[in-house]
Structures are given as C-alpha cells and as structure tokens.
Amino acid sequence: MPDTTVAGVAELDTPGGFDRLAVGFARLLRAAGLDVPVGNTVAFGQAIAAVGVEPRSALYWAGRATLVRRPEDADIYDRAFAAWWEHLHTLSLGAAVTRDVVVAFDTADDAAVAADDGEPPGGDVQSVRYSRAEVLRERDFAHYSPEEFAEARRLMDDLRVTGAMRRSRRMRPSRHQRGRPDLRRTVRRAIRAGGEPIHRAYVAPSERPRRLVLLCDVSGSMETYARALVRFLHAAVVGRGSVEAFALGTRLTRITRELSSRDPDAAIAAAAHRVADWSGGTRLGEGLRTFNDEWGVRGMARGAVVVILSDGWDRGEPELLAEQMARLHRVAHKVVWVNPLKSSPDYAPLARGMAAALPHVDEFVEGHSLASLEQLARIVAS
Amino acid sequence: METVDDVRVALAEHDYLADEGLATAVFLAIRLQRPLLLEGEAGVGKTEVAKVLARWTGGELVRLQCYEGIDAAQAVYEWDYSRQLLHLRAVEAGGGDVVEDELYSERFLVKRPLLRAIAYEHDALTPAAPPVLLVDEVDRADDEFEAFLLEILSDYTVTVPELGTFRASVPPLVVVTSNRTRDVHDALKRRCLYHWIAHPDFDRELAILRVRAPDVPEALARQVAAAVEAMRTLDLYKPPGVAETIDWANALAALGQSAIDDHSVAATLGTILKYREDQERTLAHGLDQLVHAAAERSA
Numbered sequence: 265m266p267d268t269t270v271a272g273v274a275e276l277d278t279p280g281g282f283d284r285l286a287v288g289f290a291r292l293l294r295a296a297g298l299d300v301p302v303g304n305t306v307a308f309g310q311a312i313a314a315v316g317v318e319p320r321s322a323l324y325w326a327g328r329a330t331l332v333r334r335p336e337d338a339d340i341y342d343r344a345f346a347a348w349w350e351h352l353h354t355l356s357l358g359a360a361v362t363r364d365v366v367v368a369f370d371t372a373d374d375a376a377v378a379a380d381d382g383e384p385p386g387g388d389v390q391s392v393r394y395s396r397a398e399v400l401r402e403r404d405f406a407h408y409s410p411e412e413f414a415e416a417r418r419l420m421d422d423l424r425v426t427g428a429m430r431r432s433r434r435m436r437p438s439r440h441q442r443g444r445p446d447l448r449r450t451v452r453r454a455i456r457a458g459g460e461p462i463h464r465a466y467v468a469p470s471e472r473p474r475r476l477v478l479l480c481d482v483s484g485s486m487e488t489y490a491r492a493l494v495r496f497l498h499a500a501v502v503g504r505g506s507v508e509a510f511a512l513g514t515r516l517t518r519i520t521r522e523l524s525s526r527d528p529d530a531a532i533a534a535a536a537h538r539v540a541d542w543s544g545g546t547r548l549g550e551g552l553r554t555f556n557d558e559w560g561v562r563g564m565a566r567g568a569v570v571v572i573l574s575d576g577w578d579r580g581e582p583e584l585l586a587e588q589m590a591r592l593h594r595v596a597h598k599v600v601w602v603n604p605l606k607s608s609p610d611y612a613p614l615a616r617g618m619a620a621a622l623p624h625v626d627e628f629v630e631g632h633s634l635a636s637l638e639q640l641a642r643i644v645a646s
Numbered sequence: 647m648e649t650v651d652d653v654r655v656a657l658a659e660h661d662y663l664a665d666e667g668l669a670t671a672v673f674l675a676i677r678l679q680r681p682l683l684l685e686g687e688a689g690v691g692k693t694e695v696a697k698v699l700a701r702w703t704g705g706e707l708v709r710l711q712c713y714e715g716i717d718a719a720q721a722v723y724e725w726d727y728s729r730q731l732l733h734l735r736a737v738e739a740g741g742g743d744v745v746e747d748e749l750y751s752e753r754f755l756v757k758r759p760l761l762r763a764i765a766y767e768h769d770a771l772t773p774a775a776p777p778v779l780l781v782d783e784v785d786r787a788d789d790e791f792e793a794f795l796l797e798i799l800s801d802y803t804v805t806v807p808e809l810g811t812f813r814a815s816v817p818p819l820v821v822v823t824s825n826r827t828r829d830v831h832d833a834l835k836r837r838c839l840y841h842w843i844a845h846p847d848f849d850r851e852l853a854i855l856r857v858r859a860p861d862v863p864e865a866l867a868r869q870v871a872a873a874v875e876a877m878r879t880l881d882l883y884k885p886p887g888v889a890e891t892i893d894w895a896n897a898l899a900a901l902g903q904s905a906i907d908d909h910s911v912a913a914t915l916g917t918i919l920k921y922r923e924d925q926e927r928t929l930a931h932g933l934d935q936l937v938h939a940a941a942e943r944s945a
Contacts, residue, residue, distance in 0.1 A: 329841055
C-alpha cells in the first residue's frame with residue numbers, strides 16, 4: 265500500500281479528526297517502544313468516536329482497551345498518555361495533530377506472524393561439518409580465541425534442539441485397525457458400501473513436543489560462557505515450537521521474542537539490548553521466584569522440560585533458591601541444571617546456591633563446550 | 647445504552663461492580679462489535695463478566711470451556727455419525743438410493759458452541775438479543791485452536807465444507823478470558839479489545855462483598871476487606887482474589903463471627919489461602935497484625 269500523507273489541522277468532531285488524533289497518539293506510543301499495529305489504531309479512532317475525548321479518563325480507557333495488549337505495557341502507555349494529554353491541552357486539541365504524518369501501512373507485521381507459525385525444520389540434526397571442528401568441540405568456551413569463537417558460532421548454527429514428545433489429546437487418523445473408531449471417515453466409506461460400515465477407520469492420539477523452558481544466567485561470573493550459551497538458546501528457540509527463553513541476572517527478562525528472529529547475530533543483539541543487567545550480579549532465587557510467580561507455576565513450566573544454565577553463584581539467600589527450585593520441580597516434567605564449571609575435575613558444587621538447588625534437579629550436566637551442548641540437546645530430547 | 651456510565655450502572659444492577667476501565671472496554675466491545683479479551687489473576691471475576699452480560703442483555707450465554715487438545719469437532723461442529731449410519735441403513739432397507747447431500751444436511755449437524763453462537767437465529771422461542779459467547783481460559787487450548795478461533799472472530803462466519811457458510815445476522819457479544827499461563831497469539835490479541843482486571847481496592851471490594859455476600863454483617867465485611875487488602879501486600883504466591891474474599895466472608899459469617907479475631911482467622915485460613923507456603927507466610931507475619939489492620943479500617 266502506498267504511504268499516505270496526512271496534512272493539515274482537522275476539526276475534531278469529524279470522524280476523520282478522531283482518526284488523526286488516534287494516528288498521532290499511536291506514533292507517540294510506537295516511539296515509546298510499544299508495538300501498535302494499524303488495526304488497533306483504527307479501533308482506537310472508533311473508540312474515541314464512541315466515548316469522546318472528555319473527560320481524561322474516558323480517553324485514557326478507550327486507549328487502554330484498544331492499544332494495550334499486555335499488562336507489562338501499561339506503564340509505557342500511562343507515561344505516553346500523560347505526556348500526550350498534557351500536549352493536547354497546552355496546544356489546544358486541534359494543533360496536537362501533527363502535520364505531515366507519514367502513515368506506513370505495515371503489512372510486514374502480518375507476514376511476520378505468518379512466518380512464525382511455519383515449519384520447524386524437521387529431523388534431529390546435530391551434524392558437525394568440519395574435521396577441524398572435532399578439536400573445537402571438546403574445547404572449553406572459556407579458552408576460545410576470537411577466531412575459534414567465530415568458527416564455533418558457525419557450528420552452533422547447525423545445532424538443532426528437538427524436544428521430548430508427550431501424548432497430545434488431539435486425535436489423528438490412524439492406519440492401525442484398533443483404538444478409537446473414527447466415525448467421520450467410517451460414515452464416508454459406508455456411503456460407498458451402501459450404508460454398511462465395512463471399512464472401519466480409527467484414530468489415535470497424536471504427539472506434541474513438550475514445552476522447553478530455558479533460563480540462562482547472564483551475570484558477571486558466567487560472562488565467558490553466556491555468549492556461547494545464548495547461542496544455544498537461539499538455536500533452541502528458532503529450531504522448534506513451544507520454547508521459551510529467559511535471561512537471569514539481578515532480575516528476570518523474557519527474551520523469547522527477541523531470540524525468535526532467524527538471524528542469530530540480530531537475534532542475540534536484540535536480546536542483549538533487552539536485558540538491562542547483562543554481566544551484573546545474580547539473584548537466582550529471586551529470579552526464579554519471579555519466573556515461578558509470573559510464568560512457570562501458572563502453566564509455562566507445567567509438564568515442561570526446564571533447563572537452567574548457571575554456575576550457581578548466587579548473592580541471594582540459598583533458602584529462597586531451594587524453596588523456588590522445589591516449587592519449580594513440583595510442576596515441571598524434568599529440571600536440568602547446566603553448569604559450565606562442572607567439567608573441571610576438581611569441581612564440587614560448593615557454591616551455596618548450587619548446593620541448595622541440587623536436591624531439586626533431575627539432571628546435572630556440564631555445558632562448557634560444543635560437545636557438552638550437543639549432549640544437552642540429546643538430554644532435552646529424551 | 648448511550649454512554650460508558652450506562653454500562654457501569656447496568657452491570658451494577660446485575661450485581662457486578664465494574665470500574666471505569668472495564669466499563670469502557672465492555673461499552674466499546676458492544677459498540678464496535680469486537681471481541682473482548684479479559685486477562686487477570688484467577689478469581690478476579692473474568693468469567694463473571696460474560697455471565698452478567700448475558701443476564702443484562704437477555705442473550706443466551708454460550709460457553710466454550712477451552713482445554714488442551716480441543717479441536718473443531720468439540721468447538722465448532724460435528725456430524726451426528728450414528729444418526730447418519732442409521733439413516734443410511736434405513737434408506738438402504740427401503741430399497742432406495744442414498745444421496746450424499748441428504749446425509750450432510752443440517753439435520754445431521756451437531757452445533758458446538760462457536761457455531762451455535764454464529765448461526766443463532768431469533769425466532770418466537772429464542773431471545774431477541776444476540777447470544778453472549780464466552781470463550782473461557784483460551785490459554786489452555788493449543789495454538790492450532792487459536793488459529794481457527796481467530797478466523798471465526800474476524801468475520802463472524804463459519805464454513806462447513808459439506809453445507810456452506812453460516813454468517814451471523816447479528817454478531818454475538820464475545821468475551822474471551824485468559825489466565826496468562828501462556829501468551830495468547832498476537833494476531834488474536836490484535837483482533838480483540840483488551841482489559842486487564844486487577845484486584846479491586848478496599849472500597850470496591852467492600853461494595854462487592856455487600857452485594858455478593860448479603861448475609862455477612864457490614865462490620866465483618868469491612869474487616870474482611872481490610873484483612874484481604876493487607877494479605878495482598880504480603881508477597882504471597884497466590885494473593886487472594888475476589889472469589890476467595892467472598893468465600894472467606896461467608897465462612898466467617900457461617901461460623902457466627904461478627905468480627906475477625908486470631909482464632910477465627912486461623913480456623914478459616916484455608917478458604918482464602920490455598921497454598922501451604924502462603925498460609926505459613928501469613929502465620930509468620932502474625933495474625934494479630936492482620937486483625938489489627940482489619941480493626942483500624944472498620945473503625
């Protein structure tokens with residue numbers, strides 16, 4: 265669609281005036297970092313027409329209902345709205361509509377949604393292409409030279425994380441002559457046989473991948489490993505459906521959306537941008553608590569394979585970590601803890617956090633090298 | 647219904663006390679004929695909104711409870727296979743020939759909630775108002791289901807390949823609820839109006855208690871609302887929702903309490919806090935503090 269240029273100051277009591285008002289505010293929200301599709305802007309324009317621009321709260325709630333889609337965004341909205349309202353009333357309502365607004369009808373947004381749904385590349389590819397790679401595979405990430413890291417990144421792009429399967433409640437046509445009858449297909453066949461259900465069809469439950477939740481520690485002590493592990497997170501998120509990724513530092517940040525871009529470098533840059541406390545301290549207990557409260561126990565971790573990638577150094581209270589791990593363990597199908605330090609021969613889980621968490625972990629594995637990440641991919645898939 | 651305030655008043659007449667935000671969202675859902683997506687903690691009254699809308703408008707409440715693995719056969723339509731087979735046999739026995747179209751006609755169609763809400767037709771026996779379609783806990787269904795829900799909600803039509811397309815003469819009023827166990831797909835969210843129902847403040851909660859638990863004496867209701875308000879600041883795993891508040895007030899009243907004290911709170915804690923850890927945290931915090939907070943508010 266061509267770009268449209270809206271110019272001039274509109275009379276507000278015309279429908280067009282409301283639309284301009286809506287477009288102006290939507291631009292402001294986008295600048296503030298909110299994702300506002302054109303469809304919602306249109307709905308906001310209609311909403312203003314329905315409730316009016318006075319009093320402040322009417323306009324406020326009309327926008328909340330049409331433009332905000334997540335409670336986390338309410339804060340941004342509130343601030344943008346306050347600024348906008350101020351603006352409307354200092355400059356008089358008409359002047360608030362900026363001149364020369366370029367309205368880009370972004371159809372790309374819909375295309376992105378469609379792409380999301382598509383094709384997880386099949387098969388459990390864990391191939392390694394080059395023989396030079398064999399050396400790299402076993403090498404500790406902490407000892408990588410920049411060139412080796414670049415090489416390893418290429419190898420990581422080949423990493424595919426498939427998931428453990430679970431039985432779904434959804435039924436699929438089955439080729440076997442047992443299980444639950446498929447009446448729909450049986451009736452279809454009976455028509456051909458003169459009403460006699462001779463050829464019977466059956467259905468069987470299908471399988472779905474278990475949800476995979478990855479929590480990666482991005483604190484200072486993990487710095488040498490985090491850049492490689494985030495790569496692993498990316499491979500997991502783009503590799504298949506129903507994967508969630510979080511960064512754990514002094515607080516918890518959800519980075520699934522950022523990591524779902526196909527291009528690994530762009531995705532990781534977006535995730536790093538999103539995580540405010542990269543290479544800061546760790547509060548594993550509190551981070552897990554937030555995860556449990558906001559996401560995990562509500563349903564995300566239920567029946568899921570949860571992988572925590574951390575060295576277990578925690579500034580917080582070990583009791584809190586133990587309590588939260590117990591909560592997580594009660595709802596999850598399997599809890600895997602990946603500790604890059606474990607590969608060292610004289611490693612013992614003495615970090616207070618690690619010791620507190622271990623009783624609530626099903627699998628405790630290393631994650632210091634490509635080979636160990638491949639191993640991890642296998643554990644996740646089993 | 648002309649203004650947002652009309653909605654608020656009408657809902658209140660049917661025992662639902664909505665704040666301005668929710669009333670605006672409902673008003674817009676009706677006016678713009680858009681589905682309304684409600685999210686919020688468990689027990690804040692999301693489902694109740696749909697029920698009260700049905701009572702108010704007089705439309706039939708069509709409820710679709712979502713669950714893992716729900717598919718078109720349970721949500722939209724299914725053919726009545728046993729009747730189809732019987733019909734086949736009967737025609738066959740009479741020496742006739744079965745025409746396939748006959749088998750796939752509306753008399754063999756079992757309408758599930760989504761199709762029922764879309765194909766609704768007003769006649770002498772049914773209410774004039776369009777039905778209220780409640781799609782409850784959509785986050786429990788899987789993404790495939792969301793895809794066809796979106797298809798139906800975007801133009802209020804359902805296509806049955808063997809029969810043709812059903813189009814709603816008047817679109818149903820659609821309320822979709824989610825507990826946020828996972829993110830609802832953005833495409834569906836874009837189609838809907840959105841409102842997050844928060845826990846009510848003290849005054850609203852008290853008002854709700856007065857309406858929903860009329861047997862509870864006012865003094866006790868004040869104390870309960872105050873104690874719940876204090877509990878919500880305790881950093882619990884599952885802060886009590888309005889539904890729990892009502893249960894708790896009723897429980898206390900049933901025990902013949904006219905005021906909150908240490909003993910009665912301890913005895914009834916299970917009606918308001920459903921996690922052992924939360925109960926322990928509250929006990930550690932001290933019941934007398936809660937009782938004290940309650941007494942101050944009721945003064």
